[in-house]
Amino acid sequence: MAVIDKFLQNDRRALAKVISHVENRAEKYRDVLARLYPKSGKAYKIGFTGPPGAGKSSLVDIIADGYLKSGELTGIIAVDPSSPFTGGALLGDRIRMARLSNTGNAYIRSMATRGSGGGLASATKDVCVVLDAFGFDKILIETVGVGQVELDIVDTADTVVVILVPESGDTIQAMKAGLMEIADVFCLNKSDREGADRIASEIDMMVDVKRRMGDWAYPVVQTSALKGTGLEELRTQILAHQDFLKSTGKFERRRKRKLRVEIYQHLQELLLDEVKTRIGDFKLDEMVERIVSGQSDPFTEAERVVGKLF
Amino acid sequence: MAVIDKFLQNDRRALAKVISHVENRAEKYRDVLARLYPKSGKAYKIGFTGPPGAGKSSLVDIIADGYLKSGELTGIIAVDPSSPFTGGALLGDRIRMARLSNTGNAYIRSMATRGSGGGLASATKDVCVVLDAFGFDKILIETVGVGQVELDIVDTADTVVVILVPESGDTIQAMKAGLMEIADVFCLNKSDREGADRIASEIDMMVDVKRRMGDWAYPVVQTSALKGTGLEELRTQILAHQDFLKSTGKFERRRKRKLRVEIYQHLQELLLDEVKTRIGDFKLDEMVERIVSGQSDPFTEAERVVGKLF
Numbered sequence: 001m002a003v004i005d006k007f008l009q010n011d012r013r014a015l016a017k018v019i020s021h022v023e024n025r026a027e028k029y030r031d032v033l034a035r036l037y038p039k040s041g042k043a044y045k046i047g048f049t050g051p052p053g054a055g056k057s058s059l060v061d062i063i064a065d066g067y068l069k070s071g072e073l074t075g076i077i078a079v080d081p082s083s084p085f086t087g088g089a090l091l092g093d094r095i096r097m098a099r100l101s102n103t104g105n106a107y108i109r110s111m112a113t114r115g116s117g118g119g120l121a122s123a124t125k126d127v128c129v130v131l132d133a134f135g136f137d138k139i140l141i142e143t144v145g146v147g148q149v150e151l152d153i154v155d156t157a158d159t160v161v162v163i164l165v166p167e168s169g170d171t172i173q174a175m176k177a178g179l180m181e182i183a184d185v186f187c188l189n190k191s192d193r194e195g196a197d198r199i200a201s202e203i204d205m206m207v208d209v210k211r212r213m214g215d216w217a218y219p220v221v222q223t224s225a226l227k228g229t230g231l232e233e234l235r236t237q238i239l240a241h242q243d244f245l246k247s248t249g250k251f252e253r254r255r256k257r258k259l260r261v262e263i264y265q266h267l268q269e270l271l272l273d274e275v276k277t278r279i280g281d282f283k284l285d286e287m288v289e290r291i292v293s294g295q296s297d298p299f300t301e302a303e304r305v306v307g308k309l310f
Numbered sequence: 311m312a313v314i315d316k317f318l319q320n321d322r323r324a325l326a327k328v329i330s331h332v333e334n335r336a337e338k339y340r341d342v343l344a345r346l347y348p349k350s351g352k353a354y355k356i357g358f359t360g361p362p363g364a365g366k367s368s369l370v371d372i373i374a375d376g377y378l379k380s381g382e383l384t385g386i387i388a389v390d391p392s393s394p395f396t397g398g399a400l401l402g403d404r405i406r407m408a409r410l411s412n413t414g415n416a417y418i419r420s421m422a423t424r425g426s427g428g429g430l431a432s433a434t435k436d437v438c439v440v441l442d443a444f445g446f447d448k449i450l451i452e453t454v455g456v457g458q459v460e461l462d463i464v465d466t467a468d469t470v471v472v473i474l475v476p477e478s479g480d481t482i483q484a485m486k487a488g489l490m491e492i493a494d495v496f497c498l499n500k501s502d503r504e505g506a507d508r509i510a511s512e513i514d515m516m517v518d519v520k521r522r523m524g525d526w527a528y529p530v531v532q533t534s535a536l537k538g539t540g541l542e543e544l545r546t547q548i549l550a551h552q553d554f555l556k557s558t559g560k561f562e563r564r565r566k567r568k569l570r571v572e573i574y575q576h577l578q579e580l581l582l583d584e585v586k587t588r589i590g591d592f593k594l595d596e597m598v599e600r601i602v603s604g605q606s607d608p609f610t611e612a613e614r615v616v617g618k619l620f
Contacts, residue, residue: 030609037607147457252602259598259608264582266612271581272574274616288569292562297347298569299340302576306584 004035007134015134019109022126025119033126040132041255043075044242045139047157049150049179054163055189058225059234060142061099066235068102072137075107079124079153080144107131121152122265128156151178156258158251159241161185161234164203166196180206184216185237191222191230216244275309314345317444325444329419332436343436350442351565353385354552357451357467359460359489364473365499368535369544370452371409376545378412382447385417389434389463390454417441431462432575438466461488466568468561469551471495471544474513476506490516494526494551497544501532526554585619 003021006014018036022029048060060076067074076096093108100106111124124141131139141157143150154160162183186207188200200222207218219237223230245251287304290296313331316324328346332339358370370386377384386406403418410416421434434451441449451467453460464470472493496517498510510532517528529547533540555561597614600606 034607034609037601037609038604041602041604148459149457256598256602259601260594262608263594263597263611266608267585267615268578268582270612270616271585272578274620275577275581278620284570284573287573288566291347291569292351292566294348294351297344298572298576299344299347301573302580305577306580310584310588 001032004032007036008039010135015107015130019127019130022130023109023111023123025123029126033129036130036133040129043128043132043136043139044159045128045141045157046238047141047143047154047160048163049143049154049160049182050163050187051165052144054165055225056142056144056163057096059163059187059189059223059231060140061096062225062231063235063238064106064138064140065100066231067138068100068105071102071105073105073107073135074138074140075131075136076109076140076142077124077127077131078108078110078142078144079120079150080110080112107136120149121155124153125156125262148178151182154182158245158254159184159238161187161238163187163189164199165190166193166199180210183207184218184241185234186218186220187234188220188222189225192224192227196222215248216241275305278309311342314342317346318349320445325417325440329437329440332440333419333421333433335433339436343439346440346443350439353438353442353446353449355438355449355451355467355469356548357453357464357470358473359453359464359470359492360473360497361475362454364475365535366452366454366473367406369473369497369499369533369541370450371406372535372541373545373548374416374448374450375410376541377448378410378415381412381415383415383417383445384448384450385441385446386419386450386452387434387437387441388418388420388452388454389430389460390420390422417446430459431465434463435466435572458488461492464492468555468564469494469548471497471548473497473499474509475500476503476509490520494528495544495547496528496530498530498532499535501540502534502537506532525558526551585615588619 003014003017007018018032020026021032046063048056050056057078060078064074064076078092078096093110096108097103097106109127111120111127128139128141141154143153160182162179162185164186166188186203188196188203190196191200200220203220207220210218219240221230221234221237223234225231242251245254287296287301291298291301313324313327317328328342330336331342356373358366358373360366367388370388374384374386388402388406403420406418407413407416419437421430421437438449438451451464453463470492472489472495474496476498496513498506498513500506501510510530513530517530520528529550531540531544531547533544535541552561555564597606597611601608601611
């Protein structure tokens with residue numbers, strides 16, 4: 001494809017086209033990814049998640065700006081699994097772009113597809129591969145909300161920053177929702193608000209359990225995007241985690257583990273495609289009728305199909 | 311298995327054992343389900359979901375009690391995807407059991423497994439099959455929280471009741487999170503609170519879009535579990551939806567559609583098992599190495615495996 005050639009010549013418009021192609025799962029998007037894959041593996045991916053209202057976007061923009069200022073190609077992928085709007089997001093992207101200093105080195109992409117569930121996490125991962133292959137040094141993945149889909153999305157990242165605010169109830173809810181497990185760095189944003197120190201100690205106590213099990217310090221950083229405090233410390237801790245992963249070999253092991261999972265996922269899809277082609281639509285309706293009439297069950301029917309194949 | 315024979319003789323202890331067996335995906339649980347499947351298909355499943363603090367459990371208990379009083383075997387499955395606690399839930403089950411009038415006809419089961427994601431929805435569905443096969447008339451599925459996992463869980467139900475409270479922000483958040491789509495009946499609980507009428511009209515307006523697209527009325531019922539108001543109306547609307555589904559043939563079509571999806575899911579699992587057996591562990595590590603060294607990509611590797619098989 002001509003667009004891929006342009007992409008490989010660092011054409012920004014081709015980048016946008018390839019991302020759309022992959023995000024929309026357009027024709028032969030897998031071939032596109034297969035071609036880009038060998039060029040990927042150099043970008044460092046940082047995930048940002050936390051409850052709504054924690055100030056994620058502002059913080060992500062500030063962190064991104066720091067990377068841009070030191071000359072790094074920096075991409076932001078903002079994913080909102082609960083929003084059906086993509087048009088509005090485009091406007092939002094432009095507003096955010098205007099906040100960044102070196103826009104020539106920046107790229108912002110909003111992804112929002114309601115109800116696509118697991119598909120959204122997989123699309124996010126693939127868009128990362130595209131940015132990575134293009135030569136981006138840093139990819140910041142930001143997700144809105146706290147649910148299983150958001151956790152799956154942020155799992156693509158190498159370092160996960162969980163952003164909380166000084167509201168005790170919210171913090172505990174967030175921890176319950178699985179954020180505790182996935183966090184590498186905790187960030188208490190809006191820490192100029194009252195009670196921040198108390199909440200920071202609360203988080204610290206909860207994190208202690210995690211610390212005892214691992215060999216990473218799981219730092220709790222207090223920031224205020226508004227007042228500009230703690231941001232350097234947050235950047236330092238993210239970098240420290242990156243160094244930790246690389247020096248201990250964890251980075252490579254994690255990457256390999258994720259590749260294994262990915263191969264499995266593709267394998268499942270391909271096998272099902274193959275089955276469909278081989279035995280027509282394998283008479284699904286007849287299978288359903290047998291179950292409805294009480295003669296069979298979904299397990300037995302699935303086993304019968306596999307039996308016919310091998 | 312002896313326990314299945316006892317189960318089929320209506321033994322309550324055998325019911326509990328079979329449910330545990332299926333929930334924990336213990337050895338040969340699929341065979342157990344396959345044996346029970348032909349006996350299922352008669353229970354009516356009602357899902358209850360909504361944001362935390364909406365008073366779901368109290369409402370579910372009251373609705374269940376109504377069914378119990380009219381002599382129906384009624385099961386409650388309470389699923390909390392964010393909670394790692396199962397021991398505590400057991401105590402909770404006993405407290406709830408004490409609130410019901412005819413406990414001989416009731417069964418309560420809490421399911422809580424953090425991070426099992428899609429697995430939890432699938433386990434909920436299977437536990438429904440067990441209760442259904444045992445002869446339960448009504449199965450009430452209650453989920454805590456609002457995320458993709460909760461939506462998947464409640465998707466097992468025939469009628470979905472979305473429970474909201476008179477707090478405008480919460481309502482809009484809940485609607486955004488996908489509750490709007492899955493709801494058949496809207497219930498505004500704690501409607502004795504101030505502003506209930508206004509919020510009810512707000513919901514009504516949002517629901518109007520849905521009404522225009524379908525042929526069901528999507529009622530908005532105001533209840534107060536505390537004061538005992540609106541509960542009869544809620545019960546009536548649930549029954550009206552059941553009648554609507556059955557008289558229009560939607561009930562059967564939905565059941566068949568869900569069976570198709572289920573057959574596909576089993577097929578995928580079985581195919582992957584088969585592949586693993588056929589080509590050893592198909593040298594996953596070598597595949598990963600080829601990708602890491604930039605010689606290949608996950609798609610190509612998956613295709614190679616499928617190519618070897620067929």
